[in-house]
Structures are given as C-alpha cells and as structure tokens.
Amino acid sequence: MLDGVDRGPAFYFAISAFVLAGVSWCQKCWNNRSHLPLPPGPPCLPIVGSLFSLSDPVRSWLSFNAWRSTYGDIIYVRLLSKRIVVVNSEEIAKDIFEGRSSIYSDKPQSIVYEPFATDFNTAILPYGDRWRLHRRILHQPLRQVAIPTYHAAMLLSAHKMLFSFLQDPTNYPGHFEMFISSIILSVVYDYEPKAKDDRMIRVMQRYLEAVVAGVTPEGTVIMETFPFLLWLPTWFPGATFKRASVECLKSGHDAKEIPFQDVKNRMSTGQVSPCLVADNLNRMNGFDDISENAVKEAACIAFAAASETTFSTLFVFLLAMVLHPEVQVKAQADIDRVVGKDRLPDFDDRPALPYLDAILRETLRWYPAAPLGVPHATTTDDVYKGYFIPKGVVVIANTWAMTHDEKKYPNPDEFKPERFLHEDGSLTNDTMPLGFGWGRRMCVGRHLADATLWSAIASFLATFSVHRALDEHGEEIPVVPKFSTGLAIHPETFPCRIIPRFQSAETLVGLTGLVAEKS
Numbered sequence: 337m338l339d340g341v342d343r344g345p346a347f348y349f350a351i352s353a354f355v356l357a358g359v360s361w362c363q364k365c366w367n368n369r370s371h372l373p374l375p376p377g378p379p380c381l382p383i384v385g386s387l388f389s390l391s392d393p394v395r396s397w398l399s400f401n402a403w404r405s406t407y408g409d410i411i412y413v414r415l416l417s418k419r420i421v422v423v424n425s426e427e428i429a430k431d432i433f434e435g436r437s438s439i440y441s442d443k444p445q446s447i448v449y450e451p452f453a454t455d456f457n458t459a460i461l462p463y464g465d466r467w468r469l470h471r472r473i474l475h476q477p478l479r480q481v482a483i484p485t486y487h488a489a490m491l492l493s494a495h496k497m498l499f500s501f502l503q504d505p506t507n508y509p510g511h512f513e514m515f516i517s518s519i520i521l522s523v524v525y526d527y528e529p530k531a532k533d534d535r536m537i538r539v540m541q542r543y544l545e546a547v548v549a550g551v552t553p554e555g556t557v558i559m560e561t562f563p564f565l566l567w568l569p570t571w572f573p574g575a576t577f578k579r580a581s582v583e584c585l586k587s588g589h590d591a592k593e594i595p596f597q598d599v600k601n602r603m604s605t606g607q608v609s610p611c612l613v614a615d616n617l618n619r620m621n622g623f624d625d626i627s628e629n630a631v632k633e634a635a636c637i638a639f640a641a642a643s644e645t646t647f648s649t650l651f652v653f654l655l656a657m658v659l660h661p662e663v664q665v666k667a668q669a670d671i672d673r674v675v676g677k678d679r680l681p682d683f684d685d686r687p688a689l690p691y692l693d694a695i696l697r698e699t700l701r702w703y704p705a706a707p708l709g710v711p712h713a714t715t716t717d718d719v720y721k722g723y724f725i726p727k728g729v730v731v732i733a734n735t736w737a738m739t740h741d742e743k744k745y746p747n748p749d750e751f752k753p754e755r756f757l758h759e760d761g762s763l764t765n766d767t768m769p770l771g772f773g774w775g776r777r778m779c780v781g782r783h784l785a786d787a788t789l790w791s792a793i794a795s796f797l798a799t800f801s802v803h804r805a806l807d808e809h810g811e812e813i814p815v816v817p818k819f820s821t822g823l824a825i826h827p828e829t830f831p832c833r834i835i836p837r838f839q840s841a842e843t844l845v846g847l848t849g850l851v852a853e854k855s
C-alpha cells in the first residue's frame with residue numbers, strides 16, 4: 337500500500353510520532369484502570385509529556401526539587417514516552433524502597449543496554465536471579481567487616497597519591513583517578529597498576545569512556561524513539577550511534593575478559609592474593625559457566641561503579657576545601673593534635689578525628705555524585721497514600737532534594753561540616769547514606785567507598801593545603817563551581833594551588849611515597 341512513498345527521515349519521523357501518540361493514548365487509558373488518581377504532577381501534553389515544564393532539563397533534579405512546593409513529595413510525570421514517579425522525600429523513599437522492596441527493586445530496561453554493553457551492569461539488571469547472583473558475588477568481599485583487610489592497600493595508594501601531588505600538583509584529577517583505580521584493581525583483581533598508562537587501567541578506562549560517550553540521556557531518547565538508527569551499517573553516513581555501539585561492545589568485552597583472565601592465569605601458578613575474583617572462583621570451584629560469567633561481569637562493574645562516583649566525591653571535597661579555607665585549617669589542626677607531624681594518619685586515628693568524618697559526610701551531602709541515584713522500577717501495580725502507582729513505571733529517588741531538604745539541613749547550599757556534629761564535637765547518627773541509593777538495590781560498595789574516601793581525605797589534609805590560584809598580579813583567581821551533567825556528575829577542573837603544608841610534610845610525603853612506589 338505504501339509502495340512509491342518516499343521513505344526518507346521525514347517518513348520515519350512521521351510514523352514514529354504517530355506510534356508515540358498512540359502509545360501515549362493507550363498508556364493514559366491503562367494508567368486510569370484503577371480509578372485511583374496518579375500522584376500529582378505538571379501539565380502533560382501529547383507526545384512530549386511534561387518536557388517543557390522542566391525548568392532545567394539537563395539538571396532535572398533541580399526541576400523536580402522546584403516542583404516540590406507545587407506538587408509535593410511524590411510526583412507523577414511523563415517525559416516523552418517515559419512514565420516517572422519522582423520521590424522527593426526521605427520518608428517516602430523509606431516507605432516504598434524499604435517497606436515495599438518486593439515491588440520497588442526492579443530497574444527500567446532500555447533497548448540501548450545490550451548494543452552499548454551495559455546489559456550486564458549490576459545497577460540496572462532486572463530484579464531477578466541474575467542480579468541476585470551478582471549481588472552475592474559482590475556482597476562477600478565488600479561487606480563492612482571485610483573492609484579492614486583493604487586498609488593497608490588503601491593507605492599505600494593514598495601515599496602514592498600524595499607523592500604524585502608533590503611531583504605534579506596541577507594534575508589533581510589524574511592523581512585522584514590513579515588512586516581510585518589502584519584501590520579497586522587491588523580489591524577486585526589483586527592487581528597493582530604501576531603507572532598512569534598501565535595496560536589494565538587503559539582497558540577499563542576505554543570501556544568507561546565509550547559508555548559515557550555513547551549512552552548520553554539525549555542519545556538514549558533518540559535511539560529509543562528511532563530504534564532503526566541502531567540497525568544501520570557502520571559505514572552508513574550519520575550512523576554515529578551504531579559506530580559508538582561497536583566501540584562499546586569491543587571495549588566492554590575487553591574490560592570483562594582481560595583483567596579476569598589475568599587473575600585466572602595467576603591463580604594457575606599460585607600467584608594471587610585474596611581478591612574479589614579469586615575468592616569467588618575458589619568458592620564456586622566446579623560451578624557452571626553462568627556463575628563464572630557473572631563473576632567476570634560483576635568484577636568489571638565494581639570497577640565502573642566505583643570509579644566515577646568516588647572520583648566525583650574527591651573532586652567535590654577539593655572544591656569545598658578551596659572555597660572554605662577555614663574548614664581546611666580546622667581539620668588540619670585536629671590532625672596535628674591527634675596524629676602529630678612526623679607520621680601520616682591511619683585508620684586507628686579515625687575515631688579521634690570526628691571533624692574529618694563530618695567533612696566527608698558534608699561532601700557527600702553537598703554535591704551527591706549521583707543526584708538522582710539510579711532509577712528503580714515497579715514490578716506490580718501499587719497504591720501508595722491513595723495514589724495509583726502503575727506496574728513498570730520508573731521510580732526516581734531525588735537524592736538532591738533529600739540532601740538539600742531545608743528542614744533537615746538548614747541553608748543546604750552552604751558547606752558546613754558542623755551539621756554532622758553534636759555540641760561536644762562528637763558525630764551525630766546521620767552517616768549520610770542518602771547518596772548510596774535505596775532498599776535491596778542500595779550501593780553494595782558503600783563501605784569500601786567510605787574507607788577509600790577517608791584515607792584520601794585524611795592523607796591529603798595531613799600533608800597538603802589547597803588554595804585559590806594566583807594571577808600574574810598575585811591576586812586570587814575566583815573559583816566558580818561548574819559541574820558536568822549526566823547520571824553521575826563531577827565538578828569541572830578549577831585553577832588551584834596544592835602545596836605541602838610545611839617543610840617536614842614534603843619530606844614525609846617524599847619518604848613514604850618512595851617506600852610505597854617500591855613496595
């Protein structure tokens with residue numbers, strides 16, 4: 337019937353728009369099936385939904401937070417064809433993700449996951465047996481009681497990082513990246529990278545960069561709306577998505593296989609110390625391919641999940657220290673009192689340094705690495721506080737709204753570690769878990785992240801200070817915080833001066849750094 341019709345982009349656009357309009361009409365009827373109201377939300381137009389109501393589409397956590405005063409703490413919104421429930425309060429998040437975890441622990445699926453090698457990412461696996469297996473593999477080595485076994489390796493990596501700051505203070509993002517990669521490669525693969533251009537780091541970074549470049553929020557919407565873009569051959573003019581997909585598949589394969597096979601080879605010659613991969617393979621001796629594949633996948637994802645989030649948090653910490661020299665000075669006075677100036681802090685000092693922990697918590701609160709967490713989805717229809725929550729709807733916990741809740745954290749945009757301290761200087765019970773997600777899907781690496789961040793912050797503040805950079809007239813260059821966008825955000829690089837705090841700090845860092853480099 338359509339013979340002779342010009343099937344150019346306009347044709348496909350018209351067909352897709354027609355299908356979308358049909359789908360959105362069907363969804364409306366389907367959503368009304370319970371005769372209960374959906375949660376309140378902004379006005380919704382055909383096809384685009386409430387897209388134009390977003391005051392800040394690239395930082396939607398701010399828009400969702402702004403809607404709070406009009407629609408409340410639970411909001412229903414459709415953005416294009418995506419039906420979303422946004423949760424803006426901690427109380428509701430607890431009710432649904434923890435109290436009703438059998439309904440709210442699934443993850444939304446997308447046709448882009450498989451072609452972009454993210455279909456094995458633990459954080460977005462559907463709630464089912466494959467996810468359970470991943471979680472078991474990760475839980476054992478990352479549970480709270482296991483973390484002290486990594487303390488020595490963490491401090492070693494932290495001391496190497498200090499040495500790098502001494503040698504090249506300007507490349508702080510590179511030193512943070514190297515520090516995090518060293519720890520995670522050691523915990524997961526018992527692998528110690530020797531230099532920044534280490535082969536294993538390159539393999540893992542290539543995969544992460546390919547995914548970040550290939551799976552942008554805008555790109556995902558376009559591919560989900562026009563799936564035929566993924567069927568184009570790579571040589572086809574404009575087949576950008578297809579080419580990005582090929583790069584993701586190749587680098588994803590390498591990131592799963594290369595470090596994993598390296599551990600297996602070393603296991604066969606007895607040259608592996610305990611680590612996530614070796615321990616799991618030993619435990620499952622004689623198990624099937626499914627389990628071995630799951631170890632490969634979960635190990636690779638542990639690296640991926642740890643990298644961007646921990647990097648972002650360290651970056652935010654540095655930003656906070658530049659903007660708030662008084663906080664830095666106070667923390668350093670505490671360290672000097674408890675640790676002295678002739679050694680570096682270790683984990684035994686932690687209980688005596690509550691202000692450092694308050695800085696860590698405030699850093700996680702001030703700019704959470706993932707302001708919208710990782711979206712969940714419902715497995716069945718639900719009714720919450722009289723509102724109908726449909727099966728399959730995306731459920732977003734707006735971490736930003738919770739960590740910037742005026743009632744709990746007055747003047748939330750200010751960086752004030754004191755909010756986590758009692759009058760007597762001891763820590764409050766608020767350990768700032770909000771940035772680590774919810775219920776059964778809560779971040780499995782949070783205890784490792786906590787210790788990693790503490791070791792970096794304590795080591796840095798003991799030996800270095802960060803200040804605003806100076807211009808050619810010796811005037812301070814103002815720091816204006818700017819952030820990347822996406823699921824995980826981090827500050828953009830800012831000019832600063834990182835200098836040893838005192839002469840003996842330089843010597844201490846030099847000596848411990850040399851020992852760490854040689855170990």
Ligand code: HEM
Nearest residue numbers: 458459638641642645646709710772773774777779781785
């Ligand atoms: C500051 C550092 C970190 C932050 C802010 C962070 C944050 C998060 C968030 C928000 C989620 C989603 C939770 C949900 O779906 O409700 C998550 C999941 C996850 N994180 Fe982290 N994370 C951090 C560090 C780490 C580290 C160090 C590892 C591993 C070594 C890790 C491994 C994972 C994994 C495997 C998941 C998926 C859990 C699941 O779906 O069952 N994360 N993380």
